[in-house]
Amino acid sequence: MTSQPQIVGNSPIRKEGIAKVLGRARYVDDITLPGMWFGATVRSSIPRGRITSIAFDPSIPWHEYTIVSAADIPGENCIVHLTKDHPCLAVTHVNHCEEPILLLAHPNRSALPAAVAAVHITYEELPAIYSIEDSEKKEQIIWGEGESANTFKTYLMQKDQKPIPDEIWQTADYIVEGEYRTGAQEQLYIENNGVIAEYDAVKGVTVQGSMQCPYYLVHALELVFNLPAEKCRVIQTETGGAFGGKEDFPSVIGSHAALLAMKSGHPVKLCYDRAEDMAATTKRHPSRTRHRTAVSKDGKLLAGEIDFAIDGGAYATLSPVVLSRGTIHAPGPYHWPHLTVRAKAMTTNIPPHGAFRGFGAPQSIFALERHMDKIAKVVGLTPEEFRRRNFLATGGHTATGQLLKDPVDMQHLLTRALEESNYHAKREQFDRDNPTSTIKRGIGFATFFHGAGFTGSGERRLNSLVEIELTPEGQPRLLVSSTEFGQGTNTILCQIAAQTLHLPYDQILIAQPDTGHVPNSGPTVASRTAMVVGKLVQRAAQSLLATLAPLLSSRSAAEGPAVASELPHDYTPEDFRHAALHYLAEHGSLKTEARYQSPGDIFWDDETYSGEAYPAYAWAVYVAEVAVDTTTYSASVTNFYALQEVGKVLHPILAAGQIEGGVAQGIGYALYEKCTWNNGHLANNQMTNYIMPTSADVPPIHVTFEEIPSPHGAFGAKGIGELPMDGPAPAILNAIEHATGIAFTEIPLLPEDIFERMTRTPEAGSESLDTAVAGPIFSEATA
Amino acid sequence: MRSNITQYELVAPKSLDAILQILADSPDRYTPIAGGTELMVALGAGRLQQKKLISLWNLGELRFFEVTPDAVHIGAGATFTDIRNHPVITSELSLLSQAASWTGSIANQNRGTLGGNIVNGSPAADSPPALLAYDATVTLVSTRGSRTIPYRSFHLSYKKTVLAPDELLHSITLPRNLIGYKTYIRKVGTRNAQAISKVAIAAIARTKHGAIESIRIGAASLRETPARLIATEQSLLNQTVTPATIAAARSALLSETLPIDDIRSTAKYRAAVAANLLEEFLHTL
């Protein structure tokens, strides 16, 4: 018997790593097609209004250009996500700055900027709104009507579908209230959004480019071109980062390029530069969360009311599902005897917000984890002890009523994280040193979970399919629409196939995601690839093995069709190749598949917002150390500990990379990255003034894992991609409260904000900075 | 790239004389380009108005150091990396090598020049506060000859300098008479690297029997040009450092600066932090 080296759980070299390191990987802007033209977008310069005229400056030789307007759209003028509210090109009205109105193409790329500037558009301006509060006032109705005026979506999530009994509020020892806010955040993938489109009257539309979800773009093209799916082919090219920013947006730029290709009769490349990408494409939804919590003297949560609102921007895009994930994560890893979450996604005249790693969860978790520290202080417990008294555990029920069947041990995770970070000793030391230092140090933490896979009934609806084929050389090739954009999809899926097929990792091939060849294995989002698609790859590989079994081992052949547990394993790669070639010689080709099967015990009710929200959760404790310099009022993170339980770690180096990158992004979210909107226009759409942290701003990040294999993922894997975005911001602000005694409630928290708070005079009517006082919003109920 | 580069022209004569002659023959037509780390940003963004460029890059006559017993002369074409590597600057004039070390990134420092940093005239630039604290002089050249003036009179107003259209910045001279001086420099940027300063202070001072007998303070991002804080210096001359003199110096600083609200920070923050930095320096004396 040949001993199979362990592939899953080791860190083989990335599938596309060599090509990337040697500069051979071709990103969309590296690709040139014969006769290719270049595209550009003419955009709205105002946030809201009616278009009154469009004039073409005579200084430009317009006959050389292709000009596309909404009138050229063969199908519907609509970018379809969940609702049909989002025009592909504006016709009469614009609802946000940078809204696309016209498209231009020209053979010479450098002839485009001047032409874009020479399209003169006049408007009758209408009053615009930029905040959740202004949207709620409904003085201006900018979207929908009646109940849904300015409101893309609402949810009501109640524990056991029952309202909170009044007596809870009347008898609780404490009622603690708080309001928390988070800002927009730009994904800042290294490669901007870009595509190349071709059009052929017979074959239809082909778009290749940088993206996460090729089948989303197929869906969008079907509508815009009024073509069947077979005539809308989408190919993912090497993609330089995405973070959600290439989930929904490629539907826009892909449709635009395809329209230009159709009208010009040439392939058209449309690639944004950084300034356009930052100003015009989606960002993380800003949020406001209000908490009202009833707590007993002994630190037990009795009931919670959470109002969660997000700013969706001008069109719905993915706001309903972002809101959904934010809603379900709002109660955190705690036991709530009673809970009501009211959630809504509001409309503003800001460019539409969209998917970004975490997808609503970082927003509501920030609020909760700040609020938990606040409650602890009111009740007179440490942040640690208060959480310990309320953690969910195995056998408990989440706020959606989901029974936690798989083992969960937050108590242990917290103990381990605090030990590894030397939390208690540091807390004491900082308390001793701070009074005599201009640098105030603090340590804080956040405890949280993140659901893997699509929310609720999502996976069932996706109905994902994975195939494995044999190449003529007898090598297995994975056919999936799951995309690689730096996070490691190619590598982990090939590891899973290699382990299942008992083959060396480098003998597994993975096809370029091309909807002409690969099945729809679902979008590459929602921390679902390792768990959901990985499991399908494992099953398709088992099925391949079952088919080849008679040729691999006479024993299983004799016993008829093999079942999974009896699949052959005592063969060499050479045996496999012979069996594969033998099969191909006899049958011509071999392709096996696996389709998603909902685990029998997973039920979700969209009506009552209850049930199994996610098949599995990752659990984590993040500890941040900060230094606040009272000379410059700037806070920096000086050390970071990230401990998580994510099921089986498939590839330790990639997994640690995901966590480190997510923590760095979370540090940016908390302390640096601020979208400055000026009349609805992003004023800092350059990296000089949009302050993403550099390596000099990111501390040592200590990443550790607990591995409790999950029955839902291949080899026990759960999802990890989004998890690290959730914890850093609240852990950092909790640490800043420890350092300064100031309970900040809003991110991004910039030095200017810390300055304002530290230098605010009491006469100006501020709340006390005294650490012993929680602030005016907590009230001790009189029983 | 938002510019059409076919509309631009670049000449690269081999000698300083040839460059000065071209500038003299057609003033207003050519814009010098040294490292290009300012001009290329404008080109990429589609806002570089000047279409004719004349290259000064790597010209030996501008990229030099000359050390005499009294002074260090730095050619305008010296890069930040050159400055960081120069032994006399790092040991005796370290405020300048410090400033060079936190200018942009390593790639920037390999390309960006001291001359470009000064002539560009940004109030937020990193080298000017150090040059002001050291009381540098600048030498300007043209076919008409050369002139040397104090650097503190070089900037006239926002992005306006005394340079004539046919004139180049030739070199910067730093006196070496710094025995007994305490020095200070701190940049408060938007982040720890690749940052434009929100406020920066460079200062040197010498005390005698506890009293300040000489002090010079340069600042960035507190006025429309890099600024020497003369009134603040005056308030401290012949004073010992006490809570009262610190308070007086803080209010002198506020009286002679005019910080603004912009995309990077607020006027209030800049003023308060500048005063804090000054105080931090005074505590070291």
Ligand SMILES: Cc1cc2nc3c(=O)[nH]c(=O)nc-3n(C[C@H](O)[C@H](O)[C@H](O)COP(=O)(O)OP(=O)(O)OC[C@H]3O[C@@H](n4cnc5c(N)ncnc54)[C@H](O)[C@@H]3O)c2cc1C
């Ligand atoms: C990513 C990035 C980060 C940056 N970070 C910083 C930073 O942290 N701090 C900072 O201060 N700056 C920063 N800069 C700006 C820039 O790098 C510096 O100002 C640099 O010193 C400019 O020098 P240069 O030789 O490249 O200038 P150029 O772009 O070549 O020229 C700038 C200006 O000076 C003129 N000029 C140049 N040399 C002469 C001369 N000898 N005589 C007359 N006129 C002349 C040019 O005509 C032009 O107007 C950054 C730039 C970039 C792109």
